[in-house]
Amino acid sequence: MKKPRSLDRIDFALDELPGEEMHEALHQFRAEGPVRPTKFLGLPAFIITGHQTLVDAFADNETFPPHRMYQASFEGAIGESFISMADPRRHSLYRKLATPAFRSRAVSRYEKEDLEPLARELVDRLTGQEEFDLVEAFTTRFPYLVISRLLGLPRDREDEFQDWAFALLRFRDDPGAAAEAREQLTAFLAPVVDDRRKNPRDDVISELVQARVDDRVLSDEEVYSHIRLLFPTGGETTHGALGNLLSLLLDSDHLWKTLCEKPSLAKAAIHETLRLETPIAVLPRLSAPVETEFCGVTLPADSWVLFAMAGANRDPSLYADPDRFDLERGVDESLTFGRGVKACPGMHLARKNMEVALQVLLERLPNIKLIDSNAAKPRRTVLRCPLALHVRATEASEGR
Ligand code: HEM
Structure with missing residues (x-):
């Protein structure tokens, strides 16, 4: 086995930390103490890896104001949306009106009409191909x-929509392309938003244009920024979660087969994947703009503090044999979707996306085999996912 990297050389933004390498490091940090120094983007940072300490940190909005990181990281690309609002009252007001569409009742409605046909369409496009990459063909799309x-x-125009989303997400690497994508996306959305104001339908844009905040409707720009917010929060995360799910199932000698034989275990497999290999393995927070103290550790103003959900989700004080994929694990305390004022409003949609995708893939591609286990290892931390999932389909699974 590869020798674990020494903890003081790890940078949680710059290092890939593939597969178990990240998890071994998180176990070591947890054994050292509740809040440990580390590095993020080459800067000094702190990391929290224990379940209870992280629950306490999610509840402490004074030490860790939850909007600050998003002001620094997201606003440049997507504009102001509720995720980066500093005023808790405004945050909660805008959050309430933008999220009903993603609650559990609404989501079950989408399942048969939207999600399942879409998953089938994507698998249909693979018909006749012997080898393909499920990241490119499925999880990113x-x-x-x-x-x-x-x-x-x-x-x-769905393909263009996805291209604009990707360009916006890469705004740090290519700000010019991101600005251009934002302009094109706005030009594309403007007539749709205008039409839904006049002729509302049964879709999320119609819900947004009819919502009222402080007795007024949302402006066009507010509607656009709510839509742009869905790319990093709903798109990137679910893409990572699906990739990690397929990586764990296909890189095992029995899990894919077990699930093909018993698809009713799909929910349990998703549940366990979200604990064991969460796509937001590490959530960066910027601490308060003044010196603070947390768990006896002094945090200088504006410190990067890494909320390591991936560490909390494998905390041995809560989970027996925490590194094992266990389809019968009962405990449901994972911090994958966060806690507190920002707890993920899209969690039902995320789980339903994963469930429908997995059911369709198991049914249509039962005989696929992973051919590059290294590329399939989840890597990176803030958004953790495999680079590729190259698989070979035997005849029995093609074009069913
Ligand atoms: C497996 C997939 C997903 C994971 C792991 C995930 C995880 C999270 C986490 C950890 C947070 C809290 C962030 C914080 O405390 O700063 C969050 C917030 C959020 N998520 Fe998700 N999420 C997922 C899917 C989705 C989906 C599908 C949507 C919507 C379509 C969504 C929309 C949001 C939004 C809008 C917020 C911000 C909430 C606020 O500021 O109050 N997420 N998510």
């Missing part, structure tokens, strides 16, 4: 197409 369909956008 499905969540964005789901967003586009729930918003009620024209289907013949």
Whole structure:
């Protein structure tokens, strides 16, 4: 086995930390103490890896104001949306009106009409191919197409919609392309938003244009920024979660087969994947703009503090044999979707996306085999997912 990297050389933003390498490091940090020094983007940072300490940190909005990181990281690309609002009253007001569409009752409605046909369409496109990459063909596409369909956008422009989303997400690497994508996306959305104001339908844009805040409707710009917010929060995360799910199932000698034989275990497999290999393995927070103290550790103003959900989710004080994939694990305390004022409003949609995708893939591609286990290892931390899932399909699974 590879020798674990020494803890003081790890940078949680810059290092890939593939597979178990990250988890071994998180176990070591947890054994050292509740809040430990580390590095993030080459800067001094702190990391929290224990379950209870992280629950306490999620509840402490004074030490860890939850909007600050998003002001620094997201606003440049997507504009102001509720995720980066500093005023708790405004945050809660805007959050309430933007999220009903993603609650559990609404989500079960989408399942048969939108999600399942879409998953089938993507698998249909693979017919006749012997080898393919499920990241390219499926996990990166499905969540964005789901967003586009729930918003009620024209289907013949879905590919462009996804390209704009990707360009916006890469705004740090290529700010010019991101600005251009934002302009094109706005030009595309403007007539749709205008139409839904006049002729509301049963879609998420219609819900947004009818919502009222402080007795007024949302402006066009507010509607656009709510839509742009869905790319990093709903698209990237679900893409990572689906990739990690397929990686764990296909890189095992029995799990894919077990699930093909018993698809009713799909929910349990998703539940356990979200604990064991969460796509937001580490959530960066910027601490308060003044010196604070947490768990007896002094945090200088504006410190990066890493909320390591991946560490909390494998905390041995809560989970027996925490590194094992266990389809019968009962405990449901994972911090995958966060806690407190920002707890993920899209968690039902995320789980439903994963469930529908997995059911369709198990049914249509039962005989696929992973051919590059190294590329399939989840890597990176803030968004953790495999680079590729190269598989070979035997005849029995092709074009069923
Ligand atoms: C497996 C997939 C997903 C994971 C792991 C995930 C995880 C999270 C986490 C940990 C947070 C809290 C962030 C914080 O405390 O700063 C969060 C917030 C959020 N998530 Fe998700 N999420 C997922 C899918 C989705 C989906 C599908 C949507 C919507 C379509 C969504 C929309 C949001 C939004 C809007 C917020 C911000 C909430 C606020 O500021 O109050 N997420 N998510």
